[in-house]
Amino acid sequence: MSLLPSxxxxxxxxxxxxxxxxxxxxxFTENRLTGRIVEGLDAxxxxxxxxxxxxxxxxxxxxxxxxxxxxxxxGQTTTEEYLEADSRAEIExxxxxxxxxxxxxxxxxxxxxxxxxxxxxxxxxxxxIEVSENV
Numbered sequence: 001m002s003l004l005p006s007x008x009x010x011x012x013x014x015x016x017x018x019x020x021x022x023x024x025x026x027x028f029t030e031n032r033l034t035g036r037i038v039e040g041l042d043a044x045x046x047x048x049x050x051x052x053x054x055x056x057x058x059x060x061x062x063x064x065x066x067x068x069x070x071x072x073x074x075g076q077t078t079t080e081e082y083l084e085a086d087s088r089a090e091i092e093x094x095x096x097x098x099x100x101x102x103x104x105x106x107x108x109x110x111x112x113x114x115x116x117x118x119x120x121x122x123x124x125x126x127x128x129i130e131v132s133e134n135v
Contacts, residue, residue, distance in 0.1 A: 021100055021126075023047055041126050044100055048122055051094055052135050068094045070116055070135055084109050087116065100125045 021043035025034040028049070038046060056067035068090050073083055088107045095101050105121040105128075115134040122129040 019099055021047065021098075023050075026050075041124065041129060044098065044122070044124050044126065045129050045131075047098055048095060048101075048129065048131060049133070051098075052091065052118070052131075052133055056094065065097050066094070068135075073111070073116060074114055080110075083111070087118070091118070091120070095122060 020039065022037055022039050023043040023046040025036045025038045025042070026032070026046055026049065027034050051066060052068055054062060054067035055071055056069045057064055058067070070087065070090065073087060078086075084107070087109050088104065091107075092104045095104060101122055101124050103123040105123060106119070108119040110117045112134060117132075117134055119130075119132045122131055
């Protein structure tokens with residue numbers, strides 16, 4: 001038996017003013033919206049993807065708290081230690097604005113040409129999400 005609350009337990013125990021994660025589904029193989037709405041961990045996964053692919057402070061549409069500033073690492077000579085520590089802090093700060101995300105584990109980052117290869121585990125109130133992205 002899991003110590004974490006199940007998806008349905010969390011949803012049923014919400015009051016009228018509380019938020020439950022719902023997002024439009026993204027088909028990552030076709031790079032387009034599917035037209036469906038997903039809930040729970042799938043919704044958080046969509047939110048994480050969008051957050052990690054949005055450069056912070058670039059778009060007036062988004063709050064200054066949304067997105068990550070990762071372009072500053074590209075084209076720069078940095079040590080692996082600095083890249084990992086600074087980018088982890090940047091990503092963790094960006095993701096923790098979501099009310100269901102509680103932390104980040106197993107963080108790894110490496111430069112891959114003009115992209116950063118990022119692997120991490122996102123801890124949420126509903127469970128864990130494995131993320132592996134080129135951003």
